[in-house]
Amino acid sequence: MWPELLNLEFLNNRLSDYLLAVTLFLAGIIIIQVFKRIFFGRAGQxxxxxxxxxxxxxxxxxxxxxxxxxxxxxxxxxxxxxxLNPLGAKILRTAGGVILVYYSVSFLLDAAGYGLESYFLKKEDQARKSILSVFLIGIKVVAWGIALLVLLDNFGVKISGLLTGLGIGGVAVAFAAQAVLADLFSYFTIFFDRPFEIDDFIVVGEYRGTVEYIGMKTTRLRSLGGEQIVFSNTDLTNSRVQNYKRMKERRISFRIGVTYDTPPAQLQEIPELITGIIKGIEGTRFDRAHFIEYGEYSLLFEVVYYVLSGNYVQYADIQQRINLAIKEEFTRRGIKFALPTRTLLMEKENHQA
Structure with a gap:
């Protein structure tokens, strides 16, 4: 009885084949559940x-x-x-291809999103987060478009005409909007390369100011005079940009001149005097102080030191302390600063009648 029952056919398959199919499916479910419990349980810990x-x-x-x-x-x-009949087999293969592509692309997009967010969102920045979300949407559109074309091609759909049309349309759009696209690609260059960020003080050619806004077409600075300077992103990526916000330390070089009648003993004291002044100020690193040359109307000393910060106000405060200390010591020692002077020698001629 049982052999006859198992050999009963329905839709070109015996009952035993259906039982085997169900058994394999249930066995697979059990194995997956065990795998989930063991692997994900231990991995989670x-x-x-x-x-x-x-x-x-x-x-x-x-x-x-x-x-x-x-x-x-x-x-x-x-x-x-x-x-399975041909239609059923085709449906099964199609479903398998669609599901495999869907979960593979989904995993790759998850990985791309995690990588980009980990790299570009190291600090909380709502504007950067919004921009990145737009960029990720673009990546998803491209990825799913490619996946769809691959599936259509595998299913026997001829996509050559579609690709040709998309190519011609893309070239036409790119040609018509080349200036906008150039600024857009420059924006992504700024976004990924990060030569400057909001609140950075930068210098571009003869213009300087604090970055207020970085948009998809333009970047705006607030100048020292208060006016807003607007650059196209392409102009910025094609220019040399000096970013003072990222200055870790500032190298300072200045000269002072004393009069030619300063005694040699005092000339020897001046470098040591300036060295002591600078080394006594916190936040500096002294480099050198030398009697560097004979000037047109003064004996010139060159001083080089570093301010251990990129902050301009801190530099100005330190330089002021140095200048006041030098003036005080020179006054106390009777050393005179040189002023622009000229000496005219006049010769009298005797005229005999």
Whole structure:
């Protein structure tokens, strides 16, 4: 009785084939459940002990993308033992291709999103987060478009005409909006390369100011005079930009001149005097002080030191302290600063009548 029952056919398959398909599917479900419990359970305990966020992302993404794919693989394995008609086999292959592409692209997009956010959002920045979200949407559109074309091609749809039309349309749009696209690509260059950020003080050619806004077409500075300076992003990427906000220390060089009648003993004291003044000020690193040359109307001393900060106000405060201290010491020692002077020698001529 049982052999006859098992040999009963329905839709070109025996009852035993259906039982085998169900058995394989249920076995796959059981194996997946055991795998989830063991692997994800132990992995979850392990990632809690690490400081990195990458393992947390990887575990979460695998749970979201891999497990549904394994469930479909168990279902596919069950159907694989059945004799399906051509339409059923095609539907199964199509569904398999669609699901495989969907979860593969989804995993790659998750990885791309995590990588970009980890690199560009190291500090909380709402504007940067909004821009990155727009950029990720663009990546998703391109990725899903490519995935769709690959699927259509595998399903026998001729996409050469579609690709040709898209190519011609893309060239026409790019030609018509080349200035806008140039600024847009320059914006992404600024976004990814980060030569400057909001609140950085930069100098571009003869213009200088604090960055107020970085847009997809223009970047705006607030100058020292108060007016707003607007640059196209292409102008900025094609220019040399000096970013003073990222200056770690400032090198300062200045000269002072004393009169030619200053005694040699005092000339020897001046470098030591200036060295002591600068070394006594916190936030500086002394480099050198030398009697450097004979000037047109003064004996010139050159001084070089570093301010251990890029802050301009701090530099100005330190330079003021140095100048006042030099003036005080020179006054106390009777050393005179040189002023622009000229000596005229006049010769009298005797005229005999």
């Amino acid at each position: 392990w990632v809690k002990k690490t400081a990195s966020t990458f393992d947390d992302f990887l575990l979460k993404s695998l749970r979201r993308r891999l497990i549904p794919l394994l469930y479909f693989a168990a279902l596919y394995l069950g159907f694989a033992v059945l004799s």
